[in-house]
Amino acid sequence: MRIIAYIYSDPLLESAPSTDIWGLEIDRVYQDLGDHQQLEQLIADCTIEKANYLLVRRLEELGDNIEMISDRLGKLEALGIEIIATEQDYSSVGWQQLSNYAPHDSTEPHLKLNLSKLLQQIQTNKQRTRLKQGHARNRLKILPPPGKAPYGYRRGQDKYIIDKSTAPVVKDFFERFLLFGSLRGAVKYLEKRYGKKISPSTGRNWLTNPVYRGCLKYKNNEIISHTHAEIINPEEAAQIDRLLRRNSRLPTRTASAPRSLAGLVICQQCQLTMNITRVTQHQKKAEYLYLRCHKCPQQPKCRAIAYAQVLERIIDKICVELPQAVAQPNLPDNSTIKAKLKQEVTQKQAVINQLPTLLQQGILDRETVELRNYNLRTEISELENKIAQLPPGNLQAIAQAVSLPQFWLDLSEAERRFYFREFIKQIKITRNNSQAWDLKLVFIF
Ligand SMILES: [Zn+2]
Known part of the structure; x- marks a missing residue:
């Protein structure tokens, strides 16, 4: 019995899965990234050497749309291959049977796909994927996510732009918070000074919003720094984080609050x-x-x-x-750690600088360059965040x-x-x- 497997993944949406995810011995694994070239190879190979089973994670991986998927399914079935999708409902029974399969067993499992049942599911999944791909492409181009720009900014063509009339209000709010460490105090100040009413929870969101720090945060929680002009600098941002952490541990202001000198x-x-x-x-x-x-x-x-x-x-x-x-x-300093982190940033920046050349020379294609650029910038943001959080710099x-x-x-x-x-x-x-x-x-x- 010959068992083969096929994995398709879109590099925009996931990193390529390992080829040994099946939990059983596979004669050959075909893997595609972003196109279906290896799937064509698989079909061609199967016309020469017959395969009994083809394992896939989900049927959607066989094509970009229903027509393509049905076409490939038809071709594969015509070659006498049973298809098992390991992550879709209908396959579980078949999967069990295959796992228990003994070569001398006379009752070979017959696994028929119920395409009509799956049609709806595949269609929905595909639509969701296309939407995700759209967002992912915007992300790779490092464009702001859809929706209104946060207060203090307006949407420019490809990035947020400082709104000269509202940004000073936000800036003043941050400065007030940094000075007194009180969120409610800063919120009250904003209303008194500018007549700008915000709730404490909005104030808290401002304090932690990466946009004000010149970064973009995407739905997948990845952060890219230096995407537009910042309203607070990294040192101020790190200090805000420290204040917020400290305040979160503070008991509410009651008469029973501990005295500042207690135990000291x-x-x-x-x-x-x-x-x-x-x-x-x-x-x-x-x-x-x-x-x-x-x-x-x-x-x-x-x-x-x-x-x-x-x-x-x-x-x-x-x-x-x-x-x-x-x-x-x-002073015990973290300068060596800091230097090491900074060096990592420099190295990653150097790789980013090489990308246009690699594209020009045709070594990398545009999508790969964008993806690499995006990933490197995410990593740089993480490193910069680590640097900003190091205490001695702030001290x-x-x-x-x-x-x-x-x-x-x-x-x-x-x-x-x-x-x-x-x-x-x-x-x-x-x-x-x-x-x-x-x-x-x-x-x-
Ligand atoms: Zn004494």
């Missing part, structure tokens, strides 16, 4: 973490917070210090010391942004806590005598 401050004297205690005065609304050595072993005990005072001094100190700490040359920029006292004062305690933990491992309180105290920031780097 230790008493140098007794090496104990200082607790936060709350004191409310009788019949008064005001509450006072203190930092106190928990179970202080000293005699007399270390004095409690007003929380607000410590916080104020920490903010002053961080604004002075953080830029210095970040500027240190011995300088972040340190600059957070070295203004106003920045810290505008944050809620919960937000402040997250920022502190981004940079500070520990805060040590040192005491000179019973009254005076000082503090020392221990950065995480």
Whole structure:
């Protein structure tokens, strides 16, 4: 018994499947990419050497339209070949029989195709494929997906163009978010400043929309960078991502939100973490917070210090010391990783640059060049995204942004806590005598 198999795949829509997907020994696998040349070869070969079974994944793979498919089916059947489509319903029984087939079995399975049943299914599949192919061709040409351009842009002939009247609004929104790290705050600001009403979820979509970062994102989730003018640069984009990640972990702004200094401050004297205690005065609304050595072993005990005072001094100190700490040359850096990623980008860019020549010389055809170009640019986008997410590159920029006292004062305690933990491992309180105290920031780097 001779079993052959045929695989057709459209390189626009899928990468070529492996030839050993059948789970049983095949005498020969014919494979086509984008045309049906090998199928013709298969039919020609079968006129010389008879095959008993032909395995395909789906009948649609036999042609571009129903006429072609029926024609090939007719030819193959006329050659006495039983066709089994492994991914379509009707084939399951036949598949079972074939798997259990023993060469000496007298009752050879007879598998008849029910074309009329499949006709509708094939037609629908073909229509879907054609639509996908259209989108895929546009994608390969790196054209924007169908539909309205996002706010801040308008559709140009082959790419998005900055809309000079609305883009500054979007830009301002991003800057506001970067400054205060609050989505709702930025949304409110937009309405107050420009009368532009958007919902927080729209605001969130803006913050993550690749279009504002100069990239196109397609339905298949692939991203191509540098397709049009960006509204935010990669560093800002990476910072937005960090803020969003941090905010998503933040508890909602409630009275029970953890204090920004909780667990961070230790008493140098007794090496104990200082607790936060709350004191409310009788019949008064005001509450006072203190930092106190928990179970202080000293005699007399270390004095409690007003929380607000410590916080104020920490903010002053961080604004002075953080830029210095970040500027240190011995910072653990990811420069080697970064250099390696950048080198990969350069290499891929070099391949892209060669493509026009290869096309001109007739080594590659236009479709292959477009596909290769598309894939390389997707890979470059992924690499660039990795580079942007590397922390040390951003650290300088972040340190600059957070070295203004106003920045810290505008944050809620919960937000402040997250920022502190981004940079500070520990805060040590040192005491000179019973009254005076000082503090020392221990950065995480
Ligand atoms: Zn103490």
